[in-house]
Amino acid sequence: MIYGSCLAVMLLACSISDTDGTAIKEWTNKRLLSENEFQSQIQNFIKNRIPSLNLPETAEEWEKESDKLRQEILAKIVYGGVPKEWYESDDPQVVWGDTIKTEKGYIIRKLRYEALPGLWIPALLYMPSEIKGKVPAILNVNGHVGPPGKTQDYEQLRCINLAKRGMLALHPEWLVFGELGNEDLRHNRLAYLDLCGTCGLSVFYLAMKRGIDVLLKHPSTDPKKVAMTGLSGGGWQTIILSSLDTRITATAPNAGYIGMNYRADFIEDCGDLEQNPNDLLTIADYTHLTAMLAPRPTLLIYNEKDDCCFQTHRAKPSVYEPIIPFFRLFGRENVFSLHNNTDPGTHNYDKDNREQFYKFINKYFLEGQKTIDEDIPSNDEILKYEDLIVGIPDDNANFYTLAKDIMKDFPENRPPQFGTSNFIDWQKNGRNKLKEIIRLKPMKAQTQKLSDETNGSLKVWNFKITVNDELSIPAIAISPSEMVKSIVVMFGDKGKASLAEHIQVEIEKGSTVIVIDPIFMGETMTVKGGMWQYVQMISAIGERTLGLQVGHIGAIVEMICQEIDIPKVSIYAVGWNSGIVALMVGALFGDRIENITLKEHLPSLKLLIENHIDYETYPVLFCFGLLKEFDVSEIIALCSPIKVNLD
Missing domain, CATH: 3.40.50.1820 (Alpha/Beta hydrolase fold, catalytic domain)
Structure with a gap:
C-alpha cells in the first residue's frame, strides 16, 4: 500500500x-526494521533468481545441453573480458626442477608451470620409480590450508599413496597458500580484475586447468584415466574444472560446494568470491554443474559434522539426490555415489575419506588388477615444507599486478569537451552504458x-x-x-x-x-x-x-x-x-x-x-x-x- x-x-x-x-x-x-527482516528478504531475493534444473527425456538431449552450458560458462563467465593470450594455448610453459628420490617405490619431481603470462604455479609430481606403459593420472588440489600449502600432511599422504599404486599424482600450489603466500593473491582480491572487466575467476580456472594440461603432456599418462580430487577449496576446484573440462574422466570433490539455495540460507556455505562468480547463475547453478558430470564416474564426499561448511545433510538433497536421474538417463546411476564421512566427520581428507577415494579409483581405473583399498602407511615419509620448495620468480604476478597493468589506460570512456554536441551524445550513450554495467532495472x-x-x-x-x-x-x-x-x-x-x-x-x-x-x-x-x-x-x-x-x-x-x-x-x-x-x-x-x-x-x-x-x-x-x-x-x-x- x-x-x-x-x-x-x-x-x-x-x-x-x-x-x-x-x-x-x-x-x-x-531500529526500524524488525529483527531478521532484511536478512529474510535478501535470502529470498537471491533464491527467487536461481535457475531451475530440468531433467530432459534422453541422454542425448542432456549431452547437448551440457555441451552448450560448458561453452556458455567458459565464454561468458570464466573468460569474460579475459585476454585471449591468457587461455588460447593448451601447452603451458613448464620448468622442471629437482627430483626427490625415495626407497619406497616412488619419486617426487619438482616443477612450475605458467598458468597465464607472468603467473607461475609451483607443483609436485609424485610418480612411481619405474613406469611401464600408460598409467592413471590424478590432479590433487587443496583448499584453505594456510602456510603449509601443498605440503599439508594429508595431501602428501594421498599423493604418496597414489604413486605407490602406480599412478601419477600432480599437486599444484593454490593461490595465497604455501609458496604462493602473497597477500595480493588473497582470493577476494580477484575483485581487482572484476572491477576492470576481466573475470577474476579465470586466474583460478587457468591455475588448475594448466595442471591437467601438464598431466596430459606427460608421456606416461593414460588420457582415458585422468581424475581430480581435493578437499574444501580443492573440492570447489574439482567440481568447477571437472564439469567444464571433459578430459577429466573421473572426479571426487570433497566438501567443496553446494547449491545456491543453501548458500543463501547458510552463510558458512557461501565461500569466497571465486565460488560465486559474476553472473554464473544466469546460466547454471552448482546443481547443473554436478549433472554435467554425467555419465563419468563421480564420488561426492561430504562430512556429517563438518565444522567448516557443506554438511552432508544439506549437500545430499542439494547436489546428490536431484542429480541421480541425470546419471540414470545414461544407465549409469551406479557410477554416481555419495560418501558420508563420520570418522571423524569433520572437515577432513583423513584416512576414511582417502580410502573411499582409493576404492573409487581402483574400481574405475584399475579394473581387473590386484588393488589395495586401504591407506598404505606412509607417515614416516612426510617431508618438511623446506624440502618441497620448488621456487617461483620474484616478480610472479598477482591480482594487484595484473589489474594494475590492465587499468593503466582506464577508463576508456572519457568525455569530450564540455558543452559540445559530442558531449551531449557522450552523456546519452554513457548513461545507457552505466545502466548496463550496474544492471539498473x-x-x-x-x-x-x-x-x-x-x-x-x-x-x-x-x-x-x-x-x-x-x-x-x-x-x-x-x-x-x-x-x-x-x-x-x-x-x-x-x-x-x-x-x-x-x-x-x-x-x-x-x-x-x-x-x-x-x-x-x-x-x-x-x-x-x-x-x-x-x-x-x-x-x-x-x-x-x-x-x-x-x-x-x-x-x-x-x-x-x-x-x-x-x-x-x-x-x-x-x-x-x-x-x-x-x-x-x-x-x-x-x-x-x-x-x-x-x-x-x-x-x-x-x-x-x-x-x-x-x-x-x-x-x-x-x-x-x-x-x-x-x-x-x-x-x-x-x-x-x-x-x-x-x-
Missing part, C-alpha cells in the same frame, strides 16, 4: 522548531508509516520503504518549518545512526531531511555473517548491489517528488560507497535532482586497487567492468548540469 497523502501531510505540516541534537541522535539510532517504492515522535516542536516520522515488494529500507523524516524550503535525501556508508551532525546542519538551513539506510548500509548491514557474502551472491545471480542501491534511491526520490508535488530534491551522501551511489543517482535520475553534496567521498575507483583495499571492505564498489568505462570524474560528468559539491 502506498501512503502518499501521509507522506505529503507529514512534510508540509510541521511547526517551526529549534533543532535538538540529542533528539536527532536518539531518532537516528532507533525499473523500480517502484512504497512507504509504510511506522510511528511519529515529538521533541519540543521538532517532530520525526519513521517509515519503512519497500521497493518492488521485495526489499525494505528504513527511513526517517525530520522537518524544522511549516513551509518546506527544500528536501534533502541523505544516506551514509555507516548508516543513519552516524549522520546526526549532518542532519542538524541541513535542518538549520531550513531543509527537510529524509534519511534512509540503503541496502547493506546501517540497519541493513547487520546480516548474519557479513554483507560481502550476500553482495557476491547477488552478483552471481546476475544482479549488481550497486544497481540495486542506485535504483532504490532513484525510486524513493521519484516517489517523494510525486507525492509532495515538488520537481526536485537534493542528495547528501557520506562515505565512499554512498558517494558513488549519489553520483549515479544524479547521472541516471537527473531530472529529479537539484544538487549533490558528497562528504568523505572516493576520489578515484583506482584507489581501490592502488591502495590494496580488501573486497570485504567495499564489496559493492567492485562492480564488474565499472572502472573500464567510468572513473569518478566520468560519473560526475554524467551528472552535468547538476551541481556536485565535493567536500
